[in-house]
Each structure stands twice: as C-alpha cells, then as structure tokens.
Amino acid sequence: MGESHATDARLSKPLLEVEDLRVSFPSRNGPVEAVRGVSFTLGRERLGIVGESGSGKSQTGRAIMGLTPPHARITARRLAFAGTDLMQLSARERRSFRGERIAMILQDPKYSLNPVMTIGQQITETLRAHSNVTRAVARDRALDMLEAVQIRDPARIFGLYPHEVSGGMGQRAMIAMMLIADPELLIADEPTSALDVTVQLQVLAILDRLVSERGMGLIFISHDLRLVSSFCDRVLVMYRGRIVEEVAANRLNDATHPYTRGLINCLPKIGEDRHPLPVLDRRPEWAE
Amino acid sequence: MAVVETHRPGDIKPGRPRARSRSLAAASGIGRFLVIVVLTYLGLLAVTFFIGRVIPVDPVLAIVGDRAPTHVVERTREELGLNKPLIEQFAIYVRNVLTGDLGTSVLTSNRVIDDIRRVFPATLELATLGTLIGAVFGIPLGVLAAVKRDSLVDQIVRVIGLVGYSVPIFWLGLMALLVFYARLGWTDGPGRFDIIYEYTITPVTGILLLDTAMAGEWDAFRNVAGHLILPSALLGYFSLAYISRMTRSFMLNELGQEYIVAARAKGISESRVIWRHALRNAAVPLVTVIVLSYAGLLEGSVLTESVFAWPGLGLYITNSLQNADMNAVLGGTIVVGSVFIGLNLLSDLLYRFLDPRTKRR
Structure with missing residues (x-):
C-alpha cells in the first residue's frame, strides 16, 4: 500500500477533513442523531469505517458525498475536501464534485443500477456530466474502463441491461461507472456485502488495484472488521454515531476499547469450540 | 492474476443459446x-x-x-x-x-354497425383529446408533486386531484357550460358543431377536427374546436386527476430506490435524475394506467355526453337501453369490449417495449 508513504506534495494538504460532523433526522419524538460529532482527516490512504448497522457509518459517507436526504440536518465545524469547504458550496457546486472528485460505490448492483438503461449508457453518463466529450469518445473511454475492471468482452457488456449480468459483473460495472471520471476520493459503502463470497475477492482485488494505480483516497465502509483490516491502513470503529476507537489496521489486536474488543471476539476461530458464544456488549456510556 | 480472472464460469451468461431461445x-x-x-x-x-x-x-x-x-x-x-x-x-x-353484422337497430332502423360507425368517432375524438390533456398536464404535475413532496405545490396538486376525483362530472359540466358558454361566451355550447355547419361538414373519418382541416373548412374547424373545448377539458381534468395521482405515487416509489442515489453520486443534474432516471422507470406502470383510463373514456362517458349533448357511443348505448333496443346495446357492448381487448394488448406491448426486463424471456 505504497501511496500512503508516497512523498507527494499533495499529501501536505489532507484530502478530506471532517470535524464534528453531525447528521440528524427529524422524527415525531424530536430529532434522531445518526452521526454525532465524527472527526477525522484523510490523506491519500485507505480508511476503514466499521460498525454495526445503525452506527452511522453509511450516513457519514453520504454526508461527505452530499447525498443526505433533504429533510435531514447536517452540521460540521469543518467538512473540507482538498481545502475546499464543502459546507459553503451551493448545491450546483456540490454536484460538480460528485462523480468527478468524490465518488461512491453502493452495496448491491441489483438495486443501484438503473434497470432500464444499458450499462454503457450509465457509464458514459458520468463522463458526459463532467466533461464535454463526444458520444464516440465517451464510448471508447467506457470500454477502456470496463476493461480496467477486468470485463472480458467490454463491447458486449456495454450494450447489456443490468438484469442481464451477474452480481459480480454488475458491481464491476458500478466501479467503472464511478471511477471513469477519475475521482480523487472513493467512498465504498459495503461494496462486496451483497456478492457471493467467491466473487467478493475478485471485486476487492479489482478495487485494490485501481485505488493503488490511480492514487485515490478510499473510505471503505463495512461491518466486516476482518475484511476492513486486511484492506485498509487505518480503521475507525463507530458505535451509535460516534467514533469510539481508531486503530492501525495491522495492530488490530492491540485495540483497547471494549467495544472493538467485543467485535474482534465475535469472530470465530477455526478449531475452537466456545460455549457459551460471546455476546457483544453494548453500553450507552460508550456513546457519550 | 489476469488468467485466473478471465475464467469465471458463472459470471458471463453464455451468449449463443440465449440468442436462439430469444x-x-x-x-x-x-x-x-x-x-x-x-x-x-x-x-x-x-x-x-x-x-x-x-x-x-x-x-x-x-x-x-x-x-x-x-x-x-x-x-x-x-x-x-x-x-x-x-x-x-x-x-x-x-x-x-x-363479418360486421351486429343486427338492425329497432330505434333508428339502421344497421347497428352503421350507427356505431357514426357515433364512435365522436367518442373517440373526445376521449383522445381528454386523455392527451390528462397526460400532458397530469404527468408533469405528478412528477412535481413527488419531487416537492409535502410542500405547498404537492398539497395543491393533491387538492386538484381530489376535486377531480370527488366532484360529480355532470355538475362540473353544467357549471362549465353556465360560466364559459352562457355567461362569458368564450366557448361554444353543447353538440359537436352549430347547426349551420350541418351540411358543410362531410364526415370522412368522423373525427371532425381532421375532416374539417383536411377539407380546408377553417370556419367549420374553429366551430368544431369551440364545441370540443369544454367537454374535452372536462374529461381531461378527470383523467388528469387520476394520472397525476398515479404519477406521484409511482415517482415517489422510484425516487426512493438505490439507483437514484447512484445517479446522484455520479454528479448528473437533478433534472436528469428525475426525468431520465426516475420517470423513465415510473413510465413502465404509468403506461398501463394511462391506456386503461383511455379505454375507460372510450366506452363513452355517458354523463359528459348527456350534459354536452354529444352524439357519442355512451349516449347511443344509453338511449338504446332505455328503448329496449337490444341489438344496439349488445352491438355497442361488443365494440366497447373490443376496444378494451385491443387497448389491453397495446398496453402489454408498450410495457414490453419500455421495460427491458420483460423482453428476451
């Protein structure tokens, strides 16, 4: 994972600064805070965010993208991308960042690809939204991109509809769609959770290579602690909208927070016979 | 690694057998x-x-x-x-x-098929215009309401729809005649045209807007259009009420899907997200709704045709029924049924055309 050690001038300025990010949704019993004061900075590195469902990890990713539902309230002391304060941007300026500088991969290609548009249309659409390329150029770039995500027969896949390809193929098309405009930061929200185990590794390998080759920053959101620690440089552990611990991925066993330890202890070990099975301890005071 | 990657048996569905079975x-x-x-x-x-x-x-x-x-x-x-x-x-x-023999009408002593050939175009003209008005205004209103959900615009669209749904059409028709024809004189009154044009108009298709335009009879054309405005606007309003409600609910469903989040994540414009992505998907069920509501209007809306003295299919069947003219009633029923079967077929075909998932099975 060379890019985190690279002596790049761009590294002097962090790619993403998040300080005291809060996302709350109005409800009948007052606002519900999904993200409650998350702070971290990110260089051109791979950051993992783990947590159970409802821990606010996905909402953190969507807030950075600017894709929080309109009825939600976002506040942050600082939310800056490459020095630009995202909170100050108009909706139009924010949109110009999406896809071109920050992109996001969603969980399940079965739902995240438009069923009535061909894969090719959906890939070229990203490119054409951000640059003034002709249809033919966009097509060529999309075919190159499909090849980059290791699709054997790009020209055929280009004309297919999402329901005509497998889940692994769909997720590769998704990656192609999100990376074609060369973003600097990629947020991958459970990118392999909906795939078969055998396909998961292939898709991860493709993602791994592309992130390294293009020197992108990566936020990898997952509930799978082991997967995240093998894939990322640093791991943030979230619990009830807060970061409870930050650990270097290779020092996961040195984690001190009881919640993180609990998550680690949940993982079964081959040949081990544990009774009773450990239950994750959730204490409200950790979320304070 | 690349070698391993290229052999994924389950990944690419084989192309050849599928092409044949298609x-x-x-x-x-x-x-x-x-x-x-x-x-x-x-x-x-x-x-x-x-x-x-x-x-x-x-x-x-x-x-x-x-x-x-x-x-x-x-x-x-x-x-x-x-x-x-x-x-x-x-x-x-x-x-x-x-063979087109539906018997003879006791009431008019014409062949029923000839009677229907005369009255059906009147209904067809009215229903087509009404559906056009309903779709042209109803779809954008429904989209707007869905996009601005729970806003003032949404409330207004919902009230428009509710009124269209619940106010009796004969009352609204009478009020419209009273205001726009009797008081303001902006439109023409009941019937398809004024009596002085009775012999200027030669029905070819029976769709009088077409007939007069083709004959170059622009005075007659204006008169026919003036008579059409109120009833078609009224039918249009009722189909608008229905279409906008359905559009709104289909759009809300689509806008909540993950592919919309993905489309926004790509940074494309919001109007493209709404019209190109969401509405294109909502169009699939919407087409069925619009075609079936068109079929409903083609039955001949008895109330509208009565209020506007519109010599259409609905009025014809009702008159025949009141006079126990069974050949005419059953003939009319067959025509209505055929129209329904035909339009159902059309909506099925459009559905297949619009949704790639139903093709190639």
Missing part, C-alpha cells in the same frame, strides 16, 4: 398472445349472446309488436333463427359479428 420465446410469446386474445373475444361474445337471450325483451315482439297474430310471431321467430338450438344460434351469432 427468437423462440418471442414466437411462443406471440402465439400465447393470440390465443389469449381469441379466448377473451369468444368469452365476450358468449356473454353478450347470453345476455341477449336471458333479458326479458323478446326480439320478436320488439319487431312485430304485442298485438300481432300468433302465426306472424311464429314466422318472424323462424326468420330470425330463434327456433334453432342455442349452440347453433351462437355459431351464427359469432359468424355475423365477425
């Missing part, structure tokens, strides 16, 4: 389609035939009158073939209908 599937699909249409049509004919036999209107008495002597009644019964076995009568009936 044309096979298409063929059997058309075959099944035809069988369904034929069966539905036979069912329709069976229903109209048996209704014709069980209703307490004796077609013989309707012709000869109830004072005719017995031998006249008997002879007429034989001439009409009513003494034959039912199944044979049904076979004759089917053959007659298929």
Whole structure:
C-alpha cells in the first residue's frame, strides 16, 4: 500500500477533513442523531469505517458525498475536501464534485443500477456530466474502463441491461461507472456485502488495484472488521454515531476499547469450540 | 492474476443459446398472445349472446309488436333463427359479428354497425383529446408533486386531484357550460358543431377536427374546436386527476430506490435524475394506467355526453337501453369490449417495449 508513504506534495494538504460532523433526522419524538460529532482527516490512504448497522457509518459517507436526504440536518465545524469547504458550496457546486472528485460505490448492483438503461449508457453518463466529450469518445473511454475492471468482452457488456449480468459483473460495472471520471476520493459503502463470497475477492482485488494505480483516497465502509483490516491502513470503529476507537489496521489486536474488543471476539476461530458464544456488549456510556 | 480472472464460469451468461431461445420465446410469446386474445373475444361474445337471450325483451315482439297474430310471431321467430338450438344460434351469432353484422337497430332502423360507425368517432375524438390533456398536464404535475413532496405545490396538486376525483362530472359540466358558454361566451355550447355547419361538414373519418382541416373548412374547424373545448377539458381534468395521482405515487416509489442515489453520486443534474432516471422507470406502470383510463373514456362517458349533448357511443348505448333496443346495446357492448381487448394488448406491448426486463424471456 505504497501511496500512503508516497512523498507527494499533495499529501501536505489532507484530502478530506471532517470535524464534528453531525447528521440528524427529524422524527415525531424530536430529532434522531445518526452521526454525532465524527472527526477525522484523510490523506491519500485507505480508511476503514466499521460498525454495526445503525452506527452511522453509511450516513457519514453520504454526508461527505452530499447525498443526505433533504429533510435531514447536517452540521460540521469543518467538512473540507482538498481545502475546499464543502459546507459553503451551493448545491450546483456540490454536484460538480460528485462523480468527478468524490465518488461512491453502493452495496448491491441489483438495486443501484438503473434497470432500464444499458450499462454503457450509465457509464458514459458520468463522463458526459463532467466533461464535454463526444458520444464516440465517451464510448471508447467506457470500454477502456470496463476493461480496467477486468470485463472480458467490454463491447458486449456495454450494450447489456443490468438484469442481464451477474452480481459480480454488475458491481464491476458500478466501479467503472464511478471511477471513469477519475475521482480523487472513493467512498465504498459495503461494496462486496451483497456478492457471493467467491466473487467478493475478485471485486476487492479489482478495487485494490485501481485505488493503488490511480492514487485515490478510499473510505471503505463495512461491518466486516476482518475484511476492513486486511484492506485498509487505518480503521475507525463507530458505535451509535460516534467514533469510539481508531486503530492501525495491522495492530488490530492491540485495540483497547471494549467495544472493538467485543467485535474482534465475535469472530470465530477455526478449531475452537466456545460455549457459551460471546455476546457483544453494548453500553450507552460508550456513546457519550 | 489476469488468467485466473478471465475464467469465471458463472459470471458471463453464455451468449449463443440465449440468442436462439430469444427468437423462440418471442414466437411462443406471440402465439400465447393470440390465443389469449381469441379466448377473451369468444368469452365476450358468449356473454353478450347470453345476455341477449336471458333479458326479458323478446326480439320478436320488439319487431312485430304485442298485438300481432300468433302465426306472424311464429314466422318472424323462424326468420330470425330463434327456433334453432342455442349452440347453433351462437355459431351464427359469432359468424355475423365477425363479418360486421351486429343486427338492425329497432330505434333508428339502421344497421347497428352503421350507427356505431357514426357515433364512435365522436367518442373517440373526445376521449383522445381528454386523455392527451390528462397526460400532458397530469404527468408533469405528478412528477412535481413527488419531487416537492409535502410542500405547498404537492398539497395543491393533491387538492386538484381530489376535486377531480370527488366532484360529480355532470355538475362540473353544467357549471362549465353556465360560466364559459352562457355567461362569458368564450366557448361554444353543447353538440359537436352549430347547426349551420350541418351540411358543410362531410364526415370522412368522423373525427371532425381532421375532416374539417383536411377539407380546408377553417370556419367549420374553429366551430368544431369551440364545441370540443369544454367537454374535452372536462374529461381531461378527470383523467388528469387520476394520472397525476398515479404519477406521484409511482415517482415517489422510484425516487426512493438505490439507483437514484447512484445517479446522484455520479454528479448528473437533478433534472436528469428525475426525468431520465426516475420517470423513465415510473413510465413502465404509468403506461398501463394511462391506456386503461383511455379505454375507460372510450366506452363513452355517458354523463359528459348527456350534459354536452354529444352524439357519442355512451349516449347511443344509453338511449338504446332505455328503448329496449337490444341489438344496439349488445352491438355497442361488443365494440366497447373490443376496444378494451385491443387497448389491453397495446398496453402489454408498450410495457414490453419500455421495460427491458420483460423482453428476451
């Protein structure tokens, strides 16, 4: 994972600064805070965010993208991308960042690809939204991109509809769609959770290579602690909208927070016979 | 690594066998389609035939009158073939209908098919305009309401829809005539045209807007249009109420899908997200709704046609029913049923055309 050690001038300025990010949704019993004061900075590195469902990890990713539902309230002391304060941007300026500088991969290609548009249309659409390329150029770039995500027969896949390809193929098309405009930061929200185990590794390998080759920053959101620690440089552990611990991925066993330890202890070990099975301890005071 | 990657058996669905089965599937699909249409049509004919036999209107008495002597009644019964076995009568009936013979109307003493050829275009013209108005205004309103959900705009669109749904059309029609025709004089009154144009207009298609335009009779055209405005606006309003409500709910469903999040994540414009992504998906069920509401209007909206003295199918069937003119009623029913079967077929085809997931099966 060379890019985190690279002596790049761009590294002097962090790619993403998040300080005291809060996302709350109005409800009948007052606002519900999904993200409650998350702070971290990110260089051109791979950051993992783990947590159970409802821990606010996905909402953190969507807030950075600017894709929080309109009825939600976002506040942050600082939310800056490459020095630009995202909170100050108009909706139009924010949109110009999406896809071109920050992109996001969603969980399940079965739902995240438009069923009535061909894969090719959906890939070229990203490119054409951000640059003034002709249809033919966009097509060529999309075919190159499909090849980059290791699709054997790009020209055929280009004309297919999402329901005509497998889940692994769909997720590769998704990656192609999100990376074609060369973003600097990629947020991958459970990118392999909906795939078969055998396909998961292939898709991860493709993602791994592309992130390294293009020197992108990566936020990898997952509930799978082991997967995240093998894939990322640093791991943030979230619990009830807060970061409870930050650990270097290779020092996961040195984690001190009881919640993180609990998550680690949940993982079964081959040949081990544990009774009773450990239950994750959730204490409200950790979320304070 | 690349070598390993290229051999993914389950990943690419094999192309060849699918291409062959695609044309096979298409063929059997058309075959099944035809069988369904034929069966539905036979069912329709069976229903109209048996209704014709069980209703307490004796077609013989309707012709000869109830004072005719017995031998006249008997002879007429034989001439009409009513003494034959039912199944044979049904076979004759089917053959007659298929050759366009729907019998003779007692009321107008024309062949029913000729009567319908005269009245149906009036209904067709009105229903088509009404549906066009409903779709052209209803779809954008529904989209707007869904996009601005729970805002003032949404509330207004919902009220418009609610009023269209709940206010009786005959009342609204009378009010419209009263205000726009009687008081303001902005439009023309009931009927399809003023009596002075009776002999200037030669019906070719029966769609008078087309007929007058083709003949270059622009005075008559203006008059016909003036008469069409109110009833078609009224029908348009009612179909708008329905279409906008359905559009709103289909759009809300689509806007909540993950592919919308993905589309926004790509940074494309919001209008493209709404019209190109969400509405294109919502269009699939919407087409069925619009086509079926069009079919509903083609039955002839009796109330609208009565209020506006519109010589259409609805008025014709109602008049015939009140005069126990069973050939005309059943003939009209067959036409309405055929229109329904035809439009159902059309909506199925459009559905297949719009949704790639239903093709190639």
